[in-house]
Amino acid sequence: MAPVEGAMSTASRPLLSVFNNIGRQVDNVITTARDLSSLRSENRRLQAIVDTLTIDNARLTELQTENQQLRELNRFRQLNPFYDFRGGQLIARVISRGPTNYLSAITIDLGTDQGIAAGMPVVTERGLVGRIQKVGPTTSTVLLITDPSSGVQAMIKRENSRAVGIVTGQAGASPVMEYIAQEADVTPGDEVITSGLGGNFPKNLIIGQVTEVIKQDFDMYQRAVVRPTVDFNRLEFVLVITNFEPLPGQPAELESVG
């Protein structure tokens, strides 16, 4: 019988294999159908975890960016050369960027409750932003140096120039340094800083860089277009210098550059 059994076994092996495969497939289908409901709930659970992690990730990225900005402001506060003002700077968050086209201003989340007063200079680690124009109990309005009503006494940082003038904002355009003496040496690329004259702002705060010099023989003064170092469209945090007192007689609100 052994040879017969062997022959039958050999002949039936392919059939057994096929049926075994079919049985396995059917078994898989049944198992899948049985697991479907648990898979769905598992999928929902994993999706919820993915959502949570995505939100956490976004939050962490945001916190990392915020942390980086605050570190830069802190480093500026600790390392900037204006020693006199160290320790007198408050970090404020920008809560609104000028809602009108006709006034370049931002709103920050500090006010009289935190010791903010009109006239205080506002800076970032990149340079001068403006000065406090109006103060409420918990918020303040900062008039940016790009507003036409803003006037900042400035000078060229280059050692062999030191030309002085007034940086005023222009509607929809870069600020211009005006009233520069005709004989003064000003060239594109020169760095512009606050001169401290007039007592409105501390000395040596960076304003921007000269991009164009407008000089005509018949004019009494030459002018220089200044590209601010601060990106006013991306302001999130600023420093308010609280221990700088404008000289007596300075207007709380700048209304003229004269």
Add this chain to the structure above:
Amino acid sequence: MSTRSWRDRDIYLALAGLVIAVLVQATLLTRIRFFGAQPDLLLVLVVCWSLLHGAGEGLLWAFAGGLVFDAVAGLPLGTSPLALMPLCFLASIGQTSVYANNIWLPVFFVAMATPIHGWIILFIRQVQGVPINWLDANLKVILPALVLNILLTVVVAHVLRRATGSTQLAPMG
């Protein structure tokens, strides 16, 4: 419910809407920039409202909304109401137009109102001693703002018509 109570409800709704509009203007719309300019939701609202309900109501919203806006924006108090109120009279001309239901009518009046509004504000600032470069202000501020305001008008006019159409159960003065 009496006509008066419906009218009161509309006024409260509109006042709440104006405060929300000013907040939206101060927070969300400042992120929309076109050549450095941003849309002016309050101006668009006042013009569209005056077109729908006449100069009388438009003046009220221009005055109240303008004062709230000045407080938020940091402009000298009264600047925005002064600039917005003449626009109500301008827009009310279109209220009786045969094209009153046409979407292009608010667009046309906003296109007229935007430069007028800008010129009034710039003039007020110049009177206050602020040096104004009128050419730059027109080309680099008012013109881009005009484009954005026109786009905003298409949305606002549609929304206001639907909103006031559903709430205006009694004739509005």
